[in-house]
Amino acid sequence: xxxxxxxxxxxxxxxxxxxxxxxxxxxxxxxxxxxxxxxxxxxxxxxxxxxxxxxxxxxxxxxxxxxxxxxxxxxxxxxxxxxxxxxxxxxxxxxxxxxxxxxxxxxxxxxxxxxxxxxxxxxxxxxxxxxxxxxxxxxxxxxxxxxxxxxxxxxxxxxxxxxxxxxxxxxxxxxxxxxxxxxxxxxxxxxxxxxxxxxxxxxxxxxxxxxxxxxxxxxxxxxxxxxxxxxxxxxxxxxxxxxxxxxxxxxxxxxxxxxxxxxxxxxxxxxxxxxxxxxxxxxxxxxxxxxxxxxxxxxxxxxxxxxx
Ligand code: SF4
Ligand code: SF4
Numbered sequence: 001x002x003x004x005x006x007x008x009x010x011x012x013x014x015x016x017x018x019x020x021x022x023x024x025x026x027x028x029x030x031x032x033x034x035x036x037x038x039x040x041x042x043x044x045x046x047x048x049x050x051x052x053x054x055x056x057x058x059x060x061x062x063x064x065x066x067x068x069x070x071x072x073x074x075x076x077x078x079x080x081x082x083x084x085x086x087x088x089x090x091x092x093x094x095x096x097x098x099x100x101x102x103x104x105x106x107x108x109x110x111x112x113x114x115x116x117x118x119x120x121x122x123x124x125x126x127x128x129x130x131x132x133x134x135x136x137x138x139x140x141x142x143x144x145x146x147x148x149x150x151x152x153x154x155x156x157x158x159x160x161x162x163x164x165x166x167x168x169x170x171x172x173x174x175x176x177x178x179x180x181x182x183x184x185x186x187x188x189x190x191x192x193x194x195x196x197x198x199x200x201x202x203x204x205x206x207x208x209x210x211x212x213x214x215x216x217x218x219x220x221x222x223x224x225x226x227x228x229x230x231x232x233x234x235x236x237x238x239x240x241x242x243x244x245x246x247x248x249x250x251x252x253x254x255x256x257x258x259x260x261x262x263x264x265x266x267x268x269x270x271x272x273x274x275x276x277x278x279x280x281x282x283x284x285x286x287x288x289x290x291x292x293x294x295x296x297x298x299x300x301x302x303x304x305x306x307x308x
Contacts, residue, residue: 011148026133133160
Protein backbone atom coordinates (compact mmCIF):
# COMPACT_ATOMS: atom_id res chain seq x y z
CA UNK A 1 0.00 0.00 0.00
CA UNK A 2 1.30 3.47 -0.93
CA UNK A 3 1.83 5.36 2.33
CA UNK A 4 2.65 8.85 1.07
CA UNK A 5 -0.25 11.15 1.93
CA UNK A 6 -1.32 14.02 -0.31
CA UNK A 7 -2.55 16.52 2.29
CA UNK A 8 -3.32 19.04 -0.44
CA UNK A 9 -5.96 16.80 -2.12
CA UNK A 10 -9.25 18.68 -2.26
CA UNK A 11 -12.82 17.49 -1.81
CA UNK A 12 -16.27 18.99 -1.32
CA UNK A 13 -17.48 18.52 2.26
CA UNK A 14 -20.94 19.63 3.37
CA UNK A 15 -20.90 18.82 7.08
CA UNK A 16 -18.72 17.56 9.91
CA UNK A 17 -20.83 16.09 12.68
CA UNK A 18 -19.51 15.13 16.09
CA UNK A 19 -20.62 12.68 18.81
CA UNK A 20 -22.24 10.08 16.60
CA UNK A 21 -22.80 6.68 18.21
CA UNK A 22 -24.68 5.10 15.26
CA UNK A 23 -22.05 5.11 12.55
CA UNK A 24 -19.39 2.62 13.58
CA UNK A 25 -17.75 1.65 16.87
CA UNK A 26 -17.34 4.13 19.77
CA UNK A 27 -18.00 7.85 19.52
CA UNK A 28 -17.34 9.06 16.00
CA UNK A 29 -17.03 12.21 13.96
CA UNK A 30 -18.71 11.99 10.58
CA UNK A 31 -17.34 13.80 7.56
CA UNK A 32 -20.13 14.20 4.99
CA UNK A 33 -18.95 14.45 1.39
CA UNK A 34 -21.01 15.76 -1.51
CA UNK A 35 -22.01 13.58 -4.43
CA UNK A 36 -24.15 10.51 -4.92
CA UNK A 37 -25.08 8.61 -8.10
CA UNK A 38 -28.35 7.39 -6.54
CA UNK A 39 -31.56 9.37 -6.18
CA UNK A 40 -33.35 7.51 -3.38
CA UNK A 41 -36.80 8.99 -3.02
CA UNK A 42 -36.54 8.90 0.80
CA UNK A 43 -33.07 10.52 1.00
CA UNK A 44 -32.85 12.62 4.17
CA UNK A 45 -29.75 14.49 2.93
CA UNK A 46 -30.83 15.70 -0.53
CA UNK A 47 -28.15 18.42 -0.34
CA UNK A 48 -25.62 15.57 -0.49
CA UNK A 49 -26.66 14.37 -3.96
CA UNK A 50 -25.14 17.03 -6.22
CA UNK A 51 -21.35 16.95 -6.64
CA UNK A 52 -21.15 20.75 -6.51
CA UNK A 53 -21.86 23.45 -3.96
CA UNK A 54 -25.56 24.29 -3.83
CA UNK A 55 -27.65 27.21 -2.56
CA UNK A 56 -30.33 26.49 0.08
CA UNK A 57 -33.08 28.88 1.18
CA UNK A 58 -34.86 28.60 4.53
CA UNK A 59 -37.79 31.05 4.62
CA UNK A 60 -38.06 30.85 8.43
CA UNK A 61 -34.79 32.81 8.76
CA UNK A 62 -35.54 35.51 6.19
CA UNK A 63 -36.09 39.05 7.53
CA UNK A 64 -36.87 40.55 4.11
CA UNK A 65 -33.88 42.93 4.01
CA UNK A 66 -33.53 42.58 0.21
CA UNK A 67 -29.73 42.36 0.17
CA UNK A 68 -29.76 39.05 -1.73
CA UNK A 69 -31.73 40.58 -4.63
CA UNK A 70 -29.33 43.52 -4.85
CA UNK A 71 -26.19 41.37 -5.14
CA UNK A 72 -27.51 38.71 -7.50
CA UNK A 73 -26.27 39.55 -10.99
CA UNK A 74 -28.30 36.74 -12.57
CA UNK A 75 -31.72 38.00 -11.48
CA UNK A 76 -32.29 34.67 -9.77
CA UNK A 77 -33.87 35.98 -6.56
CA UNK A 78 -37.63 35.83 -6.95
CA UNK A 79 -39.74 37.13 -4.03
CA UNK A 80 -42.95 35.87 -5.59
CA UNK A 81 -41.80 32.24 -5.35
CA UNK A 82 -42.00 30.27 -2.06
CA UNK A 83 -38.63 28.77 -3.06
CA UNK A 84 -37.15 32.31 -3.46
CA UNK A 85 -34.46 31.15 -5.93
CA UNK A 86 -35.08 30.65 -9.64
CA UNK A 87 -32.94 27.57 -10.17
CA UNK A 88 -32.95 28.03 -13.96
CA UNK A 89 -31.05 31.29 -13.50
CA UNK A 90 -28.98 30.59 -10.37
CA UNK A 91 -25.37 29.52 -10.95
CA UNK A 92 -24.64 28.80 -7.26
CA UNK A 93 -22.02 31.57 -7.04
CA UNK A 94 -22.84 32.07 -3.35
CA UNK A 95 -22.81 35.90 -3.42
CA UNK A 96 -26.30 36.17 -1.92
CA UNK A 97 -25.42 33.78 0.92
CA UNK A 98 -22.42 35.97 1.83
CA UNK A 99 -24.68 38.97 2.50
CA UNK A 100 -27.53 37.05 4.14
CA UNK A 101 -26.65 37.55 7.79
CA UNK A 102 -29.74 35.81 9.27
CA UNK A 103 -28.68 32.63 7.43
CA UNK A 104 -31.79 32.22 5.27
CA UNK A 105 -29.55 31.65 2.26
CA UNK A 106 -26.64 29.28 2.82
CA UNK A 107 -24.31 27.41 0.53
CA UNK A 108 -24.17 23.67 1.13
CA UNK A 109 -20.71 22.28 0.46
CA UNK A 110 -17.25 23.73 0.81
CA UNK A 111 -14.00 22.81 -0.86
CA UNK A 112 -11.53 21.60 1.75
CA UNK A 113 -8.10 20.01 1.66
CA UNK A 114 -7.26 16.82 3.54
CA UNK A 115 -5.04 18.97 5.77
CA UNK A 116 -7.95 21.23 6.73
CA UNK A 117 -10.26 18.33 7.54
CA UNK A 118 -7.62 16.52 9.59
CA UNK A 119 -6.90 19.67 11.56
CA UNK A 120 -10.63 19.84 12.41
CA UNK A 121 -10.70 16.15 13.36
CA UNK A 122 -7.69 16.49 15.66
CA UNK A 123 -9.97 18.31 18.13
CA UNK A 124 -11.71 14.95 18.71
CA UNK A 125 -8.69 12.68 18.97
CA UNK A 126 -8.89 12.27 22.78
CA UNK A 127 -12.49 11.21 22.48
CA UNK A 128 -11.60 8.72 19.72
CA UNK A 129 -8.98 7.15 21.98
CA UNK A 130 -11.20 6.99 25.07
CA UNK A 131 -14.27 5.59 23.31
CA UNK A 132 -12.63 3.35 20.72
CA UNK A 133 -14.25 5.58 18.12
CA UNK A 134 -12.85 7.41 15.12
CA UNK A 135 -13.80 8.96 11.81
CA UNK A 136 -16.63 7.90 9.51
CA UNK A 137 -16.85 9.15 5.93
CA UNK A 138 -20.42 9.47 4.74
CA UNK A 139 -22.34 11.49 2.18
CA UNK A 140 -23.68 11.22 -0.44
CA UNK A 141 -21.34 8.38 -1.10
CA UNK A 142 -17.75 9.23 -0.13
CA UNK A 143 -16.43 6.73 -2.68
CA UNK A 144 -17.65 9.04 -5.44
CA UNK A 145 -14.80 11.36 -4.39
CA UNK A 146 -12.26 8.51 -4.44
CA UNK A 147 -8.99 10.47 -4.45
CA UNK A 148 -10.03 12.74 -1.59
CA UNK A 149 -11.50 9.86 0.46
CA UNK A 150 -8.37 7.77 -0.06
CA UNK A 151 -5.99 10.52 1.08
CA UNK A 152 -8.23 11.44 4.02
CA UNK A 153 -8.46 7.81 5.15
CA UNK A 154 -4.68 7.40 4.88
CA UNK A 155 -4.22 10.55 6.96
CA UNK A 156 -6.67 9.27 9.60
CA UNK A 157 -4.87 5.92 9.80
CA UNK A 158 -1.53 7.72 10.19
CA UNK A 159 -3.05 9.43 13.26
CA UNK A 160 -4.00 6.03 14.68
CA UNK A 161 -7.75 6.68 14.33
CA UNK A 162 -10.30 4.03 13.47
CA UNK A 163 -11.83 4.58 10.03
CA UNK A 164 -15.27 3.74 8.69
CA UNK A 165 -16.93 4.40 5.34
CA UNK A 166 -20.62 4.40 4.58
CA UNK A 167 -21.25 3.45 0.95
CA UNK A 168 -23.87 2.28 -1.53
CA UNK A 169 -21.04 0.62 -3.50
CA UNK A 170 -22.26 2.01 -6.84
CA UNK A 171 -18.71 2.84 -7.92
CA UNK A 172 -16.04 1.28 -10.19
CA UNK A 173 -14.40 -1.87 -8.79
CA UNK A 174 -11.00 -0.07 -8.88
CA UNK A 175 -12.25 2.40 -6.28
CA UNK A 176 -13.21 -0.44 -3.95
CA UNK A 177 -9.77 -2.03 -4.40
CA UNK A 178 -7.87 1.18 -3.66
CA UNK A 179 -9.89 2.60 -0.76
CA UNK A 180 -11.05 -0.40 1.28
CA UNK A 181 -7.54 -1.41 2.51
CA UNK A 182 -7.55 1.85 4.54
CA UNK A 183 -10.95 1.19 6.12
CA UNK A 184 -11.59 -0.63 9.43
CA UNK A 185 -15.37 -0.87 9.09
CA UNK A 186 -17.59 -0.64 6.01
CA UNK A 187 -21.18 0.44 6.61
CA UNK A 188 -22.75 -1.05 3.53
CA UNK A 189 -26.17 0.13 2.39
CA UNK A 190 -28.12 -2.73 0.86
CA UNK A 191 -31.55 -1.41 0.10
CA UNK A 192 -33.19 -4.16 -1.90
CA UNK A 193 -32.26 -7.33 -3.79
CA UNK A 194 -35.09 -6.81 -6.30
CA UNK A 195 -33.49 -5.13 -9.35
CA UNK A 196 -36.68 -3.53 -10.75
CA UNK A 197 -37.65 -1.95 -7.44
CA UNK A 198 -34.11 -0.78 -6.85
CA UNK A 199 -34.10 1.01 -10.20
CA UNK A 200 -37.58 2.52 -9.69
CA UNK A 201 -36.84 3.96 -6.23
CA UNK A 202 -33.16 4.90 -6.53
CA UNK A 203 -32.62 5.56 -10.24
CA UNK A 204 -29.86 2.93 -10.63
CA UNK A 205 -29.55 -0.78 -11.27
CA UNK A 206 -28.21 -2.87 -8.34
CA UNK A 207 -26.12 -5.35 -10.42
CA UNK A 208 -22.87 -3.40 -9.95
CA UNK A 209 -23.70 -2.90 -6.28
CA UNK A 210 -24.21 -6.59 -5.54
CA UNK A 211 -20.95 -7.45 -7.37
CA UNK A 212 -19.07 -4.81 -5.38
CA UNK A 213 -20.60 -6.03 -2.12
CA UNK A 214 -19.18 -9.50 -2.83
CA UNK A 215 -15.77 -7.97 -3.61
CA UNK A 216 -15.82 -5.99 -0.34
CA UNK A 217 -16.63 -9.14 1.59
CA UNK A 218 -13.74 -10.99 -0.13
CA UNK A 219 -11.34 -8.26 0.97
CA UNK A 220 -12.04 -9.34 4.55
CA UNK A 221 -12.82 -5.91 6.02
CA UNK A 222 -15.33 -5.82 8.88
CA UNK A 223 -18.68 -4.99 7.32
CA UNK A 224 -22.06 -4.04 8.75
CA UNK A 225 -25.01 -4.12 6.38
CA UNK A 226 -27.44 -1.21 6.76
CA UNK A 227 -30.96 -1.34 5.44
CA UNK A 228 -33.24 1.70 5.30
CA UNK A 229 -36.70 0.25 5.90
CA UNK A 230 -39.04 2.04 3.47
CA UNK A 231 -42.79 1.33 3.13
CA UNK A 232 -43.81 0.04 -0.33
CA UNK A 233 -40.12 -0.43 -1.24
CA UNK A 234 -38.75 -3.03 1.18
CA UNK A 235 -40.80 -2.85 4.43
CA UNK A 236 -42.17 -6.35 4.01
CA UNK A 237 -41.10 -9.76 5.28
CA UNK A 238 -40.05 -11.08 1.86
CA UNK A 239 -37.74 -8.13 1.02
CA UNK A 240 -36.11 -8.03 4.46
CA UNK A 241 -35.70 -11.83 4.39
CA UNK A 242 -33.97 -11.68 0.99
CA UNK A 243 -31.55 -8.97 2.16
CA UNK A 244 -30.75 -10.98 5.30
CA UNK A 245 -30.26 -14.15 3.22
CA UNK A 246 -27.92 -12.31 0.83
CA UNK A 247 -25.96 -10.83 3.74
CA UNK A 248 -25.61 -14.28 5.34
CA UNK A 249 -24.48 -15.79 2.03
CA UNK A 250 -21.48 -13.43 1.96
CA UNK A 251 -20.02 -15.53 4.77
CA UNK A 252 -18.04 -12.65 6.28
CA UNK A 253 -20.80 -10.32 7.51
CA UNK A 254 -22.57 -11.12 10.78
CA UNK A 255 -24.32 -7.84 11.57
CA UNK A 256 -27.23 -6.03 9.93
CA UNK A 257 -28.79 -2.75 11.05
CA UNK A 258 -32.35 -1.78 10.20
CA UNK A 259 -32.94 1.97 9.84
CA UNK A 260 -36.65 2.85 9.88
CA UNK A 261 -37.85 5.46 7.38
CA UNK A 262 -38.18 8.97 8.84
CA UNK A 263 -39.07 12.42 7.58
CA UNK A 264 -36.33 14.49 9.17
CA UNK A 265 -34.98 15.73 5.84
CA UNK A 266 -38.27 16.75 4.24
CA UNK A 267 -37.85 20.51 4.75
CA UNK A 268 -34.47 20.40 3.00
CA UNK A 269 -36.22 19.57 -0.29
CA UNK A 270 -38.11 22.87 -0.08
CA UNK A 271 -34.86 24.68 0.77
CA UNK A 272 -33.40 23.28 -2.47
CA UNK A 273 -36.51 24.14 -4.49
CA UNK A 274 -37.37 20.47 -4.95
CA UNK A 275 -40.51 18.43 -4.43
CA UNK A 276 -40.52 15.61 -1.83
CA UNK A 277 -42.18 12.64 -3.51
CA UNK A 278 -43.03 10.53 -0.44
CA UNK A 279 -45.10 13.19 1.32
CA UNK A 280 -47.77 10.79 2.63
CA UNK A 281 -45.47 7.95 3.64
CA UNK A 282 -45.75 6.77 7.27
CA UNK A 283 -42.82 5.72 9.48
CA UNK A 284 -42.90 1.94 10.17
CA UNK A 285 -44.02 1.37 13.77
CA UNK A 286 -42.05 -0.36 16.51
CA UNK A 287 -44.00 -3.61 16.25
CA UNK A 288 -43.15 -3.92 12.54
CA UNK A 289 -39.49 -3.19 13.15
CA UNK A 290 -39.36 -5.87 15.86
CA UNK A 291 -40.87 -8.36 13.43
CA UNK A 292 -38.21 -7.51 10.81
CA UNK A 293 -35.50 -7.76 13.47
CA UNK A 294 -36.60 -11.32 14.26
CA UNK A 295 -36.48 -12.22 10.56
CA UNK A 296 -32.91 -10.94 10.31
CA UNK A 297 -31.91 -12.82 13.48
CA UNK A 298 -33.40 -16.02 12.07
CA UNK A 299 -30.56 -15.91 9.50
CA UNK A 300 -27.99 -15.97 12.31
CA UNK A 301 -27.19 -12.25 12.04
CA UNK A 302 -26.91 -9.73 14.88
CA UNK A 303 -29.51 -7.06 14.32
CA UNK A 304 -29.94 -3.51 15.63
CA UNK A 305 -32.85 -1.24 14.94
CA UNK A 306 -31.15 2.12 14.76
CA UNK A 307 -31.45 5.74 13.83
CA UNK A 308 -30.54 7.58 10.59
S1 SF4 B 1 -30.53 38.55 2.33
FE1 SF4 B 1 -31.36 36.82 3.49
S2 SF4 B 1 -32.63 37.78 5.05
FE2 SF4 B 1 -32.27 39.33 3.48
S3 SF4 B 1 -34.06 39.13 2.08
FE3 SF4 B 1 -32.40 37.88 1.26
S4 SF4 B 1 -32.83 35.84 2.10
FE4 SF4 B 1 -33.99 37.30 3.34
S1 SF4 C 1 -26.11 31.88 -5.66
FE1 SF4 C 1 -25.47 33.55 -7.03
S2 SF4 C 1 -26.74 33.26 -8.86
FE2 SF4 C 1 -27.69 32.07 -7.24
S3 SF4 C 1 -29.23 33.40 -6.36
FE3 SF4 C 1 -27.37 33.66 -5.13
S4 SF4 C 1 -26.28 35.40 -6.06
FE4 SF4 C 1 -27.84 34.71 -7.51
